[in-house]
Amino acid sequence: MEIALDAARAAAARGEVPVGAVVTDASGRVLAVAGNEVEARRDPSAHAEMLALREAARVTGDKLLPEATLTVTLEPCAMCAQAIAFFRVKRVVFGAYDPKGGAVEHGPRLFGQPTCHHAPEVVGGVRESEAGALLRDFFAALRS
Amino acid sequence: MEIALDAARAAAARGEVPVGAVVTDASGRVLAVAGNEVEARRDPSAHAEMLALREAARVTGDKLLPEATLTVTLEPCAMCAQAIAFFRVKRVVFGAYDPKGGAVEHGPRLFGQPTCHHAPEVVGGVRESEAGALLRDFFAALRS
Numbered sequence: 417m418e419i420a421l422d423a424a425r426a427a428a429a430r431g432e433v434p435v436g437a438v439v440t441d442a443s444g445r446v447l448a449v450a451g452n453e454v455e456a457r458r459d460p461s462a463h464a465e466m467l468a469l470r471e472a473a474r475v476t477g478d479k480l481l482p483e484a485t486l487t488v489t490l491e492p493c494a495m496c497a498q499a500i501a502f503f504r505v506k507r508v509v510f511g512a513y514d515p516k517g518g519a520v521e522h523g524p525r526l527f528g529q530p531t532c533h534h535a536p537e538v539v540g541g542v543r544e545s546e547a548g549a550l551l552r553d554f555f556a557a558l559r560s
Numbered sequence: 561m562e563i564a565l566d567a568a569r570a571a572a573a574r575g576e577v578p579v580g581a582v583v584t585d586a587s588g589r590v591l592a593v594a595g596n597e598v599e600a601r602r603d604p605s606a607h608a609e610m611l612a613l614r615e616a617a618r619v620t621g622d623k624l625l626p627e628a629t630l631t632v633t634l635e636p637c638a639m640c641a642q643a644i645a646f647f648r649v650k651r652v653v654f655g656a657y658d659p660k661g662g663a664v665e666h667g668p669r670l671f672g673q674p675t676c677h678h679a680p681e682v683v684g685g686v687r688e689s690e691a692g693a694l695l696r697d698f699f700a701a702l703r704s
Contacts, residue, residue, distance in 0.1 A: 495642035
């Protein structure tokens with residue numbers, strides 16, 4: 417999570433919403449790290465999770481990541497949660513809960529849907545206060 | 561929809577699940593066309609809709625597509641439906657209904673979720689039988 421938080425801080429420094437993600441393999445080796453790049457790419461789908469998952473698949477040469485853990489500073493949205501299921505990610509660890517946009521523990525609770533074909537293990541709230549503070553500080557600065 | 565069906569047929573010819581998508585602007589001009597590229601890119605998130613939306617944003621130079629129509633041969637999944645909301649697409653026209661993986665008229669019905677911040681107009685079932693036949697033929701050939 418420290419690596420994901422660093423990626424989130426780096427995203428904030430670039431003017432991006434501070435969310436960071438890291439994909440690790442079964443031994444804990446880092447396969448990919450990404451921060452949000454929505455502004456840099458002018459692409460609303462360029463969430464940290466999407467970029468990290470695609471990069472991890474590229475690095476491993478395998479389009480599925482059944483032994484991988486995705487660690488992300490914010491509860492994934494429906495787009496990222498469904499991508500996590502498509503990539504067959506084994507475990508998702510996230511930081512702050514997102515009652516407005518999250519789709520794992522909130523809203524559509526995607527992994528619990530009968531139509532969801534793959535549900536990873538999920539651990540939420542890891543270093544939640546740090547991950548949440550990054551986002552609160554970022555949006556407070558935007559409004560000030 | 562004819563353009564989307566052509567993209568789906570081209571995808572099938574490349575060994576991809578035959579789904580095609582096209583993004584048009586307010587005047588009906590084609591901004592982007594894509595077929596599934598999951599196998600070619602070895603990327604389970606490379607759905608036709610995601611590729612077409614990103615390309616349309618690139619072509620217009622605007623990261624939002626508030627006047628655009630996305631026409632796709634299959635009911636979008638949760639990943640693509642959430643991306644459609646993020647790109648602020650005005651209208652979604654789809655072909656075949658997808659009770660197993662669709663997230664517009666099935667499963668999480670994403671655009672109806674209280675947490676969904678943008679719900680496009682939706683027209684489903686357009687040339688449904690042709691779009692569905694493409695998919696059925698593709699999977700029947702795989703099994704034979």
